[in-house]
Amino acid sequence: MSQSERIVSAERRVAARPETIFELIADPAQQPRWDGNDNLAEAAPGQRVTAVGDVFVMTNVGDRVRENRVVEFEEGRRIAWNPAPVGEPAPGHLWRWELEPAAEGTLVRHTYDWSGLTDERRFERARSFTPDALRASVDRLAELAEGAERA
Known part of the structure; x- marks a missing residue:
């Protein structure tokens, strides 16, 4: 499998301001509300990401707790993190969100990059x-x- 096959993404234009969208991403307590993979169960409030190096804790479905180290951050524009089991090194995958102001809203790009993953037991997932x-x-x-902007 090539490295490029290990980077997947999806994007679309959203009829909302980047700030509104980013707030839903950068606050881990909000993430289970929009998780389309039905993988995230909950995160404690008060973990709003503000910088590279921040770590937020998320409980996944099945009570798997993950520490997520923020490795890219630009307020309102970009955020990316490496998840890892608590107290363990990150296995080599990354979640990234990029927001670009666009006519009538924001272009939202979501990327999952597992090109650094070496543990073959994790490949199927x-x-x-x-x-x-x-x-x-x-x-x-x-x-x-x-919906938030219409309210």
């Missing part, structure tokens, strides 16, 4: 995060952000 699965998260995020 990594392959399950397809462009369609990522698009489901973007669509749910869009619905929440557009």
Whole structure:
């Protein structure tokens, strides 16, 4: 499998401001609301990401707790993190969100990059995060952000 096959993404234009969308992404307590993979169960409030190096804790479905180290951050525009089991090194995959102001809203791009993953036991799960699965998260995020701006 080539490295490029290990990077999947989905994007769409969302009829909401980047700030509205970003707030839903950068606050881990909001993430289970828009997770199209139905993988995220809950995150404690008060973990709003503000910088590279921040770590937020998320409980996944099945009570798997993950520490997520933020490796890219630009307020309102870009955020990316490496998940890892608590107290363990990151196995080599990354979740990224990029927001670009556009005519009538924001272009939202969601990427899952598992090109650094070396543990073959994790490959099957990594392959399950397809462009369609990522698009489901973007669509749910869009619905929440557009609804917030209409309210």
